[in-house]
Amino acid sequence: MQSTAPQLDALIVGAGFSGMYMLHEFLKRDFKVRLIDDGEGPGGTWDKNRYPGARVDSCIWVYQFTDPDLWMNYYFTEKYPGWKELQGYFRYVADRWNLWPHMSFGQRMTRATFDEHGQQWRVETSTGDTVTCRFLIMATGSTTTPIDPAKFFSGTSKYRGELYHSARWPRDKEVDDLKGKRVAVIGTGASGVQIIQEVGLVADELVVFQRTPNLALPMKQERYTRREYDALKPLFPGAMERTKQTFAGFDYDFIYKPWADMSQEERDRIMRFNWEMGGFWFWLAAPVDLVFDEDCNRAHYDFWRRETVKRIKKPELVELLAPSTPPHPFGVKRPCLEQWYWEIYNQDNVRLVDVNSQPIHEFTETGIRAGEEEFELDVVICAIGFDNNTGTMTAVDIVNSEGRTVRDVWNEEYIDYLGKMVPGFPNLFYTYGLHSPAAFLNGPTAGELEGDWVVHVISDITRRGITRIEPRLDVSKQWHQEILDAAAKTLFPKAKSWYMGANIPGKRPEMLQYPSGAPMYRQKLWDEVERGLSGFILG
Numbered sequence: 001m002q003s004t005a006p007q008l009d010a011l012i013v014g015a016g017f018s019g020m021y022m023l024h025e026f027l028k029r030d031f032k033v034r035l036i037d038d039g040e041g042p043g044g045t046w047d048k049n050r051y052p053g054a055r056v057d058s059c060i061w062v063y064q065f066t067d068p069d070l071w072m073n074y075y076f077t078e079k080y081p082g083w084k085e086l087q088g089y090f091r092y093v094a095d096r097w098n099l100w101p102h103m104s105f106g107q108r109m110t111r112a113t114f115d116e117h118g119q120q121w122r123v124e125t126s127t128g129d130t131v132t133c134r135f136l137i138m139a140t141g142s143t144t145t146p147i148d149p150a151k152f153f154s155g156t157s158k159y160r161g162e163l164y165h166s167a168r169w170p171r172d173k174e175v176d177d178l179k180g181k182r183v184a185v186i187g188t189g190a191s192g193v194q195i196i197q198e199v200g201l202v203a204d205e206l207v208v209f210q211r212t213p214n215l216a217l218p219m220k221q222e223r224y225t226r227r228e229y230d231a232l233k234p235l236f237p238g239a240m241e242r243t244k245q246t247f248a249g250f251d252y253d254f255i256y257k258p259w260a261d262m263s264q265e266e267r268d269r270i271m272r273f274n275w276e277m278g279g280f281w282f283w284l285a286a287p288v289d290l291v292f293d294e295d296c297n298r299a300h301y302d303f304w305r306r307e308t309v310k311r312i313k314k315p316e317l318v319e320l321l322a323p324s325t326p327p328h329p330f331g332v333k334r335p336c337l338e339q340w341y342w343e344i345y346n347q348d349n350v351r352l353v354d355v356n357s358q359p360i361h362e363f364t365e366t367g368i369r370a371g372e373e374e375f376e377l378d379v380v381i382c383a384i385g386f387d388n389n390t391g392t393m394t395a396v397d398i399v400n401s402e403g404r405t406v407r408d409v410w411n412e413e414y415i416d417y418l419g420k421m422v423p424g425f426p427n428l429f430y431t432y433g434l435h436s437p438a439a440f441l442n443g444p445t446a447g448e449l450e451g452d453w454v455v456h457v458i459s460d461i462t463r464r465g466i467t468r469i470e471p472r473l474d475v476s477k478q479w480h481q482e483i484l485d486a487a488a489k490t491l492f493p494k495a496k497s498w499y500m501g502a503n504i505p506g507k508r509p510e511m512l513q514y515p516s517g518a519p520m521y522r523q524k525l526w527d528e529v530e531r532g533l534s535g536f537i538l539g
């Protein structure tokens, strides 16, 4: 049978850091490539997350593309900018890299089917268009598919007030619209903490429903004039270069000296220094034993608690917000950055409800019934998280030539190779997803690290006339086992976190991200290239 050549060499789904980066790199190589995204504009997570207070918690010199032509000509105004500024940045990148003609927005991929005969993907989209492409690249993020509040709470459909998931906050709704309102926030993850800080300042009443306290760290935000930002720019090349060498892709790294070999004085000095530096220093510049050694971990928790408790003025809240027994080891469930989070609870209009002792029974027409109480509420914001790591690729039908979906495969085993491809799914690549290290890194570092490899492999095999690539099952199983073994040596399994898929009842709990750091991951990717892609079946 005669097969038709695909319309595109590659279709990229998702206009976040990795999607835009790969689009740019493919265009430089004269590939026939397009990008589609279901959002309103570029930015991926920053197009979708517009809730009050949404801002990045990586400092800005490591939270942008490393292309000097971009950073030399752009000005951020804060060390940790908010979503509006970040959206502006993505538009600027699309202008500067001339990406607009190659991207479509408001277009969702609804189904993809592999045509074995033509060795190409046939992709259906929400606009009714069908596109064929040799390579399909899912750049759909790790934190993209929100959990529907109805999955966790009964009665949501009868509630007559406003109900939002944090990642679906309406574009034009400002926090000031909550003045005079009775508002609840469910969830105290990174989204919840940021929302609570802002909403607590304006709402008449704010009720926070907390299940697990967040071990949030002081952000130490800074604001810059253009002149001050210009003065920082000479530091950018060094900082950006560092991101390629450090475990978490920041410009600082863990300390690799064993905790056991440090004197108490040295330990105290490190913890104090990192605390004063602010941001994620206390987490990602800590002794690496933080994630392996109970003693090191507990010392960090106790330090965090002593500092945090100083800011909590209602004695009855101390055990709830900063319990004397850690809710989980420090840093193995994602902490976030806060600005005035603890002070918000000192206000009289803010009430903290512990759902462990006062469970949410249901939504009612007028609010929430929790424990013995009825809460009358005008607005409920569910900051309850996402089906991370796997949820976006399993939410859509990606069907191979045997009629199996990625969902079918991952329902049985979380199998892939190098956090990039799934055995049985030729020519399908992804970034940021299962067994990539992206959730432990910041977005641009992961985007460039993963994107460079995907673009290289596709360019290389295309040049060699290879039209089909698929990971071997045996090496994929070995890769999976390596990840499980590496995670088992850490304290990660001791927290119920989304890194472990433990935030969704029924999801198999195991390490879903690559846990051994960016340098090791980079080496794994490029070693595979050195071996001539021997872990793949090429055709």
Ligand code: N01
Pocket (backbone or CB within 6 Å): 055, 056, 057, 058, 143, 152, 166, 186, 187, 188, 189, 190, 191, 192, 194, 209, 210, 211, 212, 334, 336, 355, 383, 384, 385, 386, 496, 498, 503
């Ligand atoms: O989601 P989460 P998120 N009843 O899953 C609680 C990135 N991000 O949107 O901890 C009551 O972390 C749940 O409680 P528990 C970042 O990578 C980055 O906040 O499971 N509560 C938890 O408190 C982050 O990690 C930025 O016990 C319920 C919360 O909801 C990731 O996105 C900003 C509940 C969910 O927290 C996800 O963050 C925002 C229930 N039934 C997000 N179900 C920045 O860079 C869940 N919860 C700044």
